Amino acid sequence: xxxxxxxxxxxxxxxxxxxxxxxxxxxxxxxxxxxxxxxxxxxxxxxxxxxxxxxxxxxxxxxxxxxxxxxxxxxxxxxxxxxxxxxxxxxxxxxxxxxxxxxxxxxxxxxxxxxxxxxxxxxxxxxxxxxxxxxxxxxxxxxxxxxxxxxxxxxxxxxxxxxxxxxxxxxxxxxxxxxxxxxxxxxxxxxxxxxxxxxxxxxxxxxxxxxxxxxxxxxxxxxxxxx
Amino acid sequence: xxxxxxxxxxxxxxxxxxxxxxxxxxxxxxxxxxxxxxxxxxxxxxxxxxxxxxxxxxxxxxxxxxxxxxxxxxxxxxxxxxxxxxxxxxxxxxxxxxxxxxxxxxxxxxxxxxxxxxxxxxxxxxxxxxxxxxxxxxxxxxxxxxxxxxxxxxxxxxxxxxxxxxxxxxxxxxxxxxxxxxxxxxxxxxxxxxxxxxxxxxxxxxxxxxxxxxxxxxxxxxxxxxxxxxxxxxxxxxxxxxxxxxxxxxxxxxxxxxxxxxxxxxxxxxxxxxxxxxxxxxxxxxxxxxxxxxxxxxxxxx
Numbered sequence: 001x002x003x004x005x006x007x008x009x010x011x012x013x014x015x016x017x018x019x020x021x022x023x024x025x026x027x028x029x030x031x032x033x034x035x036x037x038x039x040x041x042x043x044x045x046x047x048x049x050x051x052x053x054x055x056x057x058x059x060x061x062x063x064x065x066x067x068x069x070x071x072x073x074x075x076x077x078x079x080x081x082x083x084x085x086x087x088x089x090x091x092x093x094x095x096x097x098x099x100x101x102x103x104x105x106x107x108x109x110x111x112x113x114x115x116x117x118x119x120x121x122x123x124x125x126x127x128x129x130x131x132x133x134x135x136x137x138x139x140x141x142x143x144x145x146x147x148x149x150x151x152x153x154x155x156x157x158x159x160x161x162x163x164x165x166x167x168x169x170x171x172x173x174x175x176x177x178x179x180x181x182x183x184x185x186x187x188x189x190x191x192x193x194x195x196x197x198x199x200x201x202x203x204x205x206x207x208x209x210x211x212x213x214x215x216x217x218x219x220x221x222x223x224x225x226x227x
Numbered sequence: 228x229x230x231x232x233x234x235x236x237x238x239x240x241x242x243x244x245x246x247x248x249x250x251x252x253x254x255x256x257x258x259x260x261x262x263x264x265x266x267x268x269x270x271x272x273x274x275x276x277x278x279x280x281x282x283x284x285x286x287x288x289x290x291x292x293x294x295x296x297x298x299x300x301x302x303x304x305x306x307x308x309x310x311x312x313x314x315x316x317x318x319x320x321x322x323x324x325x326x327x328x329x330x331x332x333x334x335x336x337x338x339x340x341x342x343x344x345x346x347x348x349x350x351x352x353x354x355x356x357x358x359x360x361x362x363x364x365x366x367x368x369x370x371x372x373x374x375x376x377x378x379x380x381x382x383x384x385x386x387x388x389x390x391x392x393x394x395x396x397x398x399x400x401x402x403x404x405x406x407x408x409x410x411x412x413x414x415x416x417x418x419x420x421x422x423x424x425x426x427x428x429x430x431x432x433x434x435x436x437x438x439x440x441x442x443x444x445x446x447x448x449x450x451x452x453x454x455x456x457x458x459x460x461x462x463x464x465x466x467x468x469x470x471x472x473x474x475x476x477x478x479x480x481x482x483x484x485x486x487x488x489x490x491x492x493x494x495x496x497x498x499x500x501x502x503x504x505x506x507x508x509x510x511x512x513x514x515x516x517x518x519x520x521x522x523x524x525x526x527x528x529x
Contacts, residue, residue: 049441091435105234108231
């Protein structure tokens with residue numbers, strides 16, 4: 001479903017963030033991308049959601065080439081993906097419900113459907129009670145749950161999670177990862193970037209280890225291995 | 228399409244309300260400029276209508292020497308009527324003049340008595356000339372002064388209102404000048420203020436706009452709320468400016484009416500309600516939207 005073909009990414013006037021990446025991610029996989037800060041994890045994810053374009057090589061999503069994705073088509077590409085970030089990236093002026101609904105509104109989903117789906121997904125992440133709260137009234141863990149609900153609500157093909165537990169305590173982190181695992185069990189592909197050993201070990205699925213922009217380990221079922 | 232417009236419009240209303248003070252400040256400035264402009268509109272229109280009123284009373288009377296024949300006067304009349312600046316020429320015969328004089332002085336028996344004592348008709352035949360444009364009386368009088376029939380004229384009486392008219396003319400011209408320049412100044416200020424409001428909104432929303440893009444919002448979906456925000460500024464500005472204008476007109480009318488009996492500002496307000504409302508709404512929305520567009524062009528790179 002996602003394919004990297006000899007991909008390199010060089011930021012302007014900088015050393016290469018990614019070098020010669022060859023990678024294929026299939027539907028239904030749960031891939032943990034690990035590595036130290038600056039190893040290129042985030043860049044790898046950004047190439048998938050087309051925030052960055054490859055300097056050389058080709059990135060495919062659903063067998064369409066992302067390299068020259070036009071700005072006009074970018075929103076449609078993004079609607080295939082659900083994204084979760086370390087800093088939650090919730091809209092501060094919108095309530096929990098509005099935040100989740102926004103992902104459907106931009107796609108032109110009818111109101112009744114939005115009402116129903118948002119309610120349902122918030123119940124799934126057990127945030128149904130706090131629908132009318134604003135993000136700053138929630139704890140970090142709760143905010144991340146709302147972000148997960150938003151990432152899920154439009155039934156994306158892939159969930160991309162960039163250090164989703166980076167700002168959370170171990171117990172909450174575990175809760176979040178279990179949520180991701182459940183989502184994966186239901187058939188959604190998950191790509192998780194993390195440098196948290198406990199988390200990756202808990203998932204115990206395919207692990208990619210990045211070091212200095214290169215994949216040094218790719219094992220089908222494994223634990224976090226520091227380079 | 229309709230769904231998107233409805234959603235982005237709702238988004239704009241939400242922004243407007245949740246931005247609180249910034250929205251109030253922006254709308255206030257817009258109200259001020261629209262108000263100033265419409266006050267000048269009311270003042271100039273009133274002054275113009277007073278001018279017209281007074282101008283109708285201005286004329287030049289040409290009195291002919293007693294021995295000039297009606298034939299000659301008719302020729303002069305025809306000559307004046309051929310002159311471009313002249314709107315109308317009315318002939319007042321000796322007999323007519325006498326009758327008018329008697330009528331005007333009916334309550335003054337002494338005057339009538341002395342008239343009888345003189346015997347005959349001491350009054351002169353005259354032509355009453357009205358100009359189409361009151362600023363052109365000078366041209367008409369120049370024409371008469373150089374005409375061949377000048378020697379037949381006993382005297383020329385310029386309307387007593389001429390001086391008032393000249394003064395009014397210059398006052399109206401000054402009001403127009405001040406009004407226009409103040410209007411332009413305030414329009415420019417509101418444009419800048421709207422621009423700034425949207426710029427600040429974009430700036431504070433920078434992260435939010437980034438998030439919107441990550442969630443898959445199209446450029447259109449991100450931009451429309453800002454344009455609608457400009458529209459809301461314009462509409463709110465117009466509504467409040469009309470309200471304040473009405474209140475001030477109501478308040479001022481008694482004073483103005485006592486000074487200038489022929490004016491009624493409240494009536495004027497309602498007679499011109501459509502023009503006032505339409506003009507302000509058009510200008511307000513125009514300023515709001517242009518301000519938003521400039522700010523977006525500069526600060527919203529999507």
